[in-house]
Amino acid sequence: MPYYRSVGEVPRKRHTQFRQPDGSLYAEELMGQEGFSSDSSLLYHRHAPTAIVAAEEFTPPTFTRVPNLPLKPRHLRTHKLDGTGADPVLGRRYLLANDDVRIAYVLADRPSPLFRDATGDHCLYVESGTLRVETTFGVLDAVPGDYVVIPTSTIHRLVPTGDTPTRLLAVEAAGHIGPPKRYLSVRGQFLEHSPYCERDVRGPDAPLLVDGEDVEVLVRHRRGWTSYVYAHHPFDVVGWDGHMYPWAFSIHDFEPITGRIHQPPTVHQTFQGPNFVICSFVPRKVDYHPDAIPVPYNHHNVDSDEMLFYTGGNYEARRGSGIEQGSISLHPSGFTHGPQPGAAERSIGADFFDELAVMVDTFRPLDLCDAAPACEDDGYAWTWARRP
Numbered sequence: 257m258p259y260y261r262s263v264g265e266v267p268r269k270r271h272t273q274f275r276q277p278d279g280s281l282y283a284e285e286l287m288g289q290e291g292f293s294s295d296s297s298l299l300y301h302r303h304a305p306t307a308i309v310a311a312e313e314f315t316p317p318t319f320t321r322v323p324n325l326p327l328k329p330r331h332l333r334t335h336k337l338d339g340t341g342a343d344p345v346l347g348r349r350y351l352l353a354n355d356d357v358r359i360a361y362v363l364a365d366r367p368s369p370l371f372r373d374a375t376g377d378h379c380l381y382v383e384s385g386t387l388r389v390e391t392t393f394g395v396l397d398a399v400p401g402d403y404v405v406i407p408t409s410t411i412h413r414l415v416p417t418g419d420t421p422t423r424l425l426a427v428e429a430a431g432h433i434g435p436p437k438r439y440l441s442v443r444g445q446f447l448e449h450s451p452y453c454e455r456d457v458r459g460p461d462a463p464l465l466v467d468g469e470d471v472e473v474l475v476r477h478r479r480g481w482t483s484y485v486y487a488h489h490p491f492d493v494v495g496w497d498g499h500m501y502p503w504a505f506s507i508h509d510f511e512p513i514t515g516r517i518h519q520p521p522t523v524h525q526t527f528q529g530p531n532f533v534i535c536s537f538v539p540r541k542v543d544y545h546p547d548a549i550p551v552p553y554n555h556h557n558v559d560s561d562e563m564l565f566y567t568g569g570n571y572e573a574r575r576g577s578g579i580e581q582g583s584i585s586l587h588p589s590g591f592t593h594g595p596q597p598g599a600a601e602r603s604i605g606a607d608f609f610d611e612l613a614v615m616v617d618t619f620r621p622l623d624l625c626d627a628a629p630a631c632e633d634d635g636y637a638w639t640w641a642r643r644p
Contacts, residue, residue: 259444259454263394264463264495270298287409287500289432297498299392303488310485314474319350321623329593330586331578331636332628334361341365341421344414348426349627352563352586354620356531358428359563365421368414374477376429378406379527379534381614383567383582385422388415392493393501394460401507405433407500411473411490425565427616431530456509459501466491507612512540517548535615539569542609550603554594561622562587568612573599577639586622597642
């Protein structure tokens with residue numbers, strides 16, 4: 257994360273003696289990216305974070321990937337995947353993936369196990385319901401519209417709260433997710449042209465201390481999954497400071513960039529990851545040139561696949577295509593996509609669009625995962641041929 261935070265108790269100087277009430281040393285842990293060459297945080301544990309008493313290979317729920325063949329646009333109705341509920345980690349239904357990113361959906365009604373993903377950051381989007389994100393850094397409470405970014409190797413547990421299950425879109429990276437570099441100064445401050453800033457970002461504000469012994473943590477790593485048993489509960493951090501920690505940002509705090517004529521999707525960019533970007537489409541005033549056409553022009557992104565998750569309002573450019581709350585559209589490279597028939601003419605004269613959507617653009621093709629055929633609208637690819 258681009259700015260420094262300090263939570264709980266930390267010593268005045270790093271890597272110096274910091275003692276518990278009984279006189280023993282707290283165990284200092286550095287969590288850092290790219291060796292010792294990028295963002296990091298120092299955490300102070302009551303117990304050694306290295307103390308494990310058992311390790312076994314773990315077999316998680318599996319999924320397969322197949323190419324998008326024949327190449328065509330797809331419409332996935334995620335709410336068709338609703339079942340009796342699941343936990344928000346092991347219950348994820350994988351829809352789309354490539355070697356850089358996995359995209360999954362889950363209707364969660366129970367807590368997840370303690371989990372650490374050592375392969376990359378996660379960005380969770382809360383469609384509905386509420387979620388408590390418990391981590392070694394502390395707690396984040398998330399509500400509809402919140403993005404939650406969980407850094408690589410952060411031990412965490414996801415706990416749905418409230419009276420209804422929580423709907424989550426999960427974007428799992430093979431690397432790190434953060435604000436676009438063009439929004440940041442050389443020292444990591446959000447610049448004036450950024451559509452959000454430090455005031456919009458929430459991080460844990462107090463330690464989370466949990467007692468326990470022989471505690472299981474599931475770890476996804478580069479060669480599979482392992483179940484560790486820790487001698488003591490990993491939520492034993494009395495304080496930490498640094499630039500790397502889980503954080504939340506509400507899509508409703510994203511300030512849209514508009515213009516006299518239609519702006520390209522890059523103005524909606526919210527995060528960047530390895531070979532992909534995440535964008536936020538929010539309610540906004542639309543183009544105000546007297547001859548403007550507010551909906552997007554036909555476009556062919558020759559280097560990327562475009563995935564849109566529709567999460568509120570009325571997405572004008574897709575009207576008449578069957579898109580609904582919880583829908584995902586996939587428009588792959590190799591297919592020219594654009595507004596549905598009649599949408600351009602209907603949009604002329606509009607002052608405001610009430611739409612909410614999360615977009616993931618990837619620079620390698622997205623494969624279809626097991627859950628995609630189970631919720632696909634097979635007629636979507638032919639909707640551009642219909643008469644308005």
